[in-house]
Amino acid sequence: MADRVKRRKDPRSINLKSISIPHPLGVKPEGNSLLNPDIEVRSQSLGYLSKLDDETIMTLLSYLDIEGLKNFMYVSKVTYAFTSEEEIWRRIYTENFHGQEDFNWKGSWKKSILGHNNIDIKVDINSDVIYRPFQVRSIDxxxxxxxxxxxxxxxxxxxxxxxxRIPRFKSHEVSTLPKTPFILTDGEWPQWKLEDLVEKYGSVTFTQESVKWDLKTFSNYLKNNIDESPLYLFDCRSEAMKSIRNDYEVPELFKKDYFKLLGDSRPDHSWIIIGSKRSGSTFHKDPNNTSAWNIALQGRKFWVMIPPNITPPGVMVDDEESEVTSPLSVGEWILSGFYNDALKIPEVLMGITFPGECMYVPSNWWHLVINLDDSIAITENFVPDCRLHNVLSFFKDKPNQISGFKLSDINDLIDKLSYKCPQVSDFQQKLKESKLDLFADCGELESLPDIPIFDIFKQLLIDNGYEKELNSSMDEINKTWNNLTSDSTTFKFNFE
Structure with missing residues (x-):
């Protein structure tokens, strides 16, 4: 009998059963209602509210102020369990305490506001709304x-x-940027630790999503929090960042950057990223079809990369990808089984950047990132030779999805170029009539006239001696379009 060949287990595979752990208040997943209904407990504890589903009750709580929330919390054990969710108290903080100089982080939003976390009680109810966030934040x-x-x-x-896997290369092994992601394993990067940055910039205010704390406060939060989706410091405009940009060199492979032609009018493009373990970002593509590099200075990062033409499992997009809907956190994405679905996609790439390694993200690639450790990274968006056509195509076909530009910057570019054509003149006239905020990010404004950035960027390329590269990129765009619309035995667009 032929010897059986032992198949090597895919090291990417995970066991979701390992994430099922007891809730500290005794709350169980919804599925337990099939064997152990909690109708009587809910009726006694919630009264008329027991007729509502848990999602609706949690929505109602989002309308309560801090006094109303405290009153609801102490009605019964079940109402107490509903108010154990950290996201409720995170909202209370942003609405009532954000900006207070004497705010002291105590390990959780609830404890920081009330002075305590949860009382040691047990609640015999079954609720995914209460159990699931705890399960997500407990993932190791x-x-x-x-x-x-x-x-x-x-x-x-x-x-x-x-x-x-995302391949690893040394600098001398890559002469031109490939079309797929890779990890650069060598380079001279800063040897930063969080303690070093806190010592130097501890009193400086950084941007952390919905809050703005000094680095010392954020450091305390980073080391001790129980959020389902921990705050992520993603800063590009602080006073410290102006200094930090002088402390590192752009890797040689990524120095060619056509967005430099935009000068001071280019969108924000360089950031310092600091996050606790379990933090990260759900699936997204980088803005304006730019590419990116990301250097891990402290901590390991887990990456899932999916090609542009494949929508990631669990992600919903409209036809133009202007609206992207995905699970609220990376933990929720994994627990819902979408990670295991991703393993079935032949084109999916996964990898880990260790401290001192740099990830290259080609334009238009979907990517999800999870910090396995407390981490520090530097990242920049840029436009290399091989991806110029992607950005030009985006500017040409999706002017309503352009982001990062301020309308004042667009006006400055037009004035500097003294560029006159019907589109640009029409844009400036519509802008005057619209009375829009010229200093807001155009990606956050509604009823915005189509920005003529395609014409502006083309002219900048010509004026700076890149007409050959421009023509080559336009040929690539036209070739792609012709391939899509040409006769085919398998597929054809029908245009009248």
Whole structure:
């Protein structure tokens, strides 16, 4: 009898059962209602509210002020369980306490506001609305992806690039940027630790999504929080960032950047990113079809990369990808089974950047990132030679999705170029009539006239001696369009 060939287990695979753990208040997942209904408990504890589903009750709580929320919390054990969710108290903070100089982070939003977390009680109810956020914030990604971390570490030392992994290269092995992601394993990067940055910039205010704290406060939050989706410091405009930009060199491979032609009018493009373990970003594409590089200075980052033409599992987009809907957190995406669905896609790439490594993200690629450790990274968006046509195509075909530009910057570019054509003149006239905020991000404004950035950018390329590159990119755009609209045995657009 032929010997059986033992198949090697895919190190990317995970066991979702390992994430099922007891809730500290005794709340169980909704599925337990099939064997142990909680109708009587809910009726006694919630009264008339028991007729509502849990989602509706949680929505109602979002309208309460802090006094109303405290009154509701102490009605019964069940109402207390509903107010155990951190997101409720995070909202209370942003509405009532944000900006207070004496705010002291105490390990959770609830404890920071009320002085305590949860009382030691047990509640015999079944609720995914209460249980699920706790389950998400309890995920230990280091254990969950332990096999992949070990395998990637072995690949790092052996220069092995197995299938379905983001390949690793040294600088001398890459002469031109490929069409797919890769990890650059060598380079001279800053050796920053969070403690070093806190010592130097501790009193400086940085932007952390919905809040703005000094770095010392955020450092305390980063080391001790129980959020389902922890705050992510993603800063480009602080006084510290102006100094930090002088402390690192752009990798040689990524120095060619056509957005430099925009000068001071280019969108924000360089950021420092600091996040606690479990933080990260759900699936997205970088703005304006730009490419990006991301250097991990402290901590390991787990990446899932999917080509432009494949919509990630669990993500919904409209036809133009102007509206993207996905799970609220990376943990929710994993628990819902979408990670395992992604493993079935032959083109999906996964990998881990270790401290001192740099990820290259080609334009238009979907990517999801999870911080396995407390992390610090530097990232920049840029436009290289091989991706110029992607940006030009985006500017030409999706002017209503352009982001990062201020209308005042667009006006400055037009004035500097002294560029006169019907489109630009029409745009400036419509802008005067609209009375829009000239200093707001155009991506956040409604009823915005189509920005003529395509014509502006083309002219900048010509004026700076890149007409050959422009023509080559336009040929690539036209070739792609012709391929889509030409006769085919398998597919054809029908235009009248």
């Amino acid at each position: 990604y280091t254990k969950l992806f332990g096999n992949l971390v070990e395998d990637e570490l072995n690949n790092k030392h052996s220069n092995n690039n197995p299938p379905n």
